[in-house]
Amino acid sequence: MNQITKEDIAKSIRDIPDFPKKGILFKDLTTAFKKPEILTAISDDLYEYYASSGITKVVGIESRGFIAGSILASRLGAGFVPIRKPGKLPGDTYAFEYDLEYGSDTIEIHKDALEKNDIVLLHDDLLATGGTASAALELLKIFEVSNVMINFIVELSFLKGRDSLSDEYDIYSMITF
Ligand code: AMP
DSSP states (O other): OOSOOHHHHHHHSEEEETOSSTTOEEEETHHHHTSHHHHHHHHHHHHHHHTTSOOOEEEEETTTHHHHHHHHHHHHTOEEEEEBOTTOOOSOEEEEEEEOSSSEEEEEEETTSOOTTOEEEEEEEEESSSHHHHHHHHHHHHTTOOEEEEEEEEEOGGGTGGGGSOTTSEEEEEEEO
């Protein structure tokens, strides 16, 4: 990772208190992505970690998982697959509904997005409680892909989201707060 350290990347992430609601300290990665040298360092770090993994598809979670996810897919020579909120994908989709603190949410993936023999990297910008990533894994299970790795740029370790993800997966978080 050229001369930029993980500490530099961590420092470039802005904290926004009480967004989107009171009590949440939002980790805003737009301040990291807008700096060319940080964006390159993030891309280089992910590339180095996954270069020899044989990944054929990077699956990014809407919408912040699309940014580094698609850069990484291109560098790895892999395809990029979006997981989106309901009604956004134009083709036939599989949907998975999951519980939130209040109410529920649904995510979707195109039915023809993956093949059983794909080597998949599930990517999102941040791991908080793990609810979103767990739901995304349920969608991946429909395709019976056996080779799945998981990546986040940031992990909020105090929320213990990692515990909700099975330890059968290789989970790489670049930065932990
Ligand atoms: P969770 O399902 O709780 O793991 O939340 C992860 C998703 O919500 C990711 O897509 C994040 O972009 C977003 N998110 C949750 N909490 C935060 C936070 N404190 N700062 C930034 N993004 C967050």
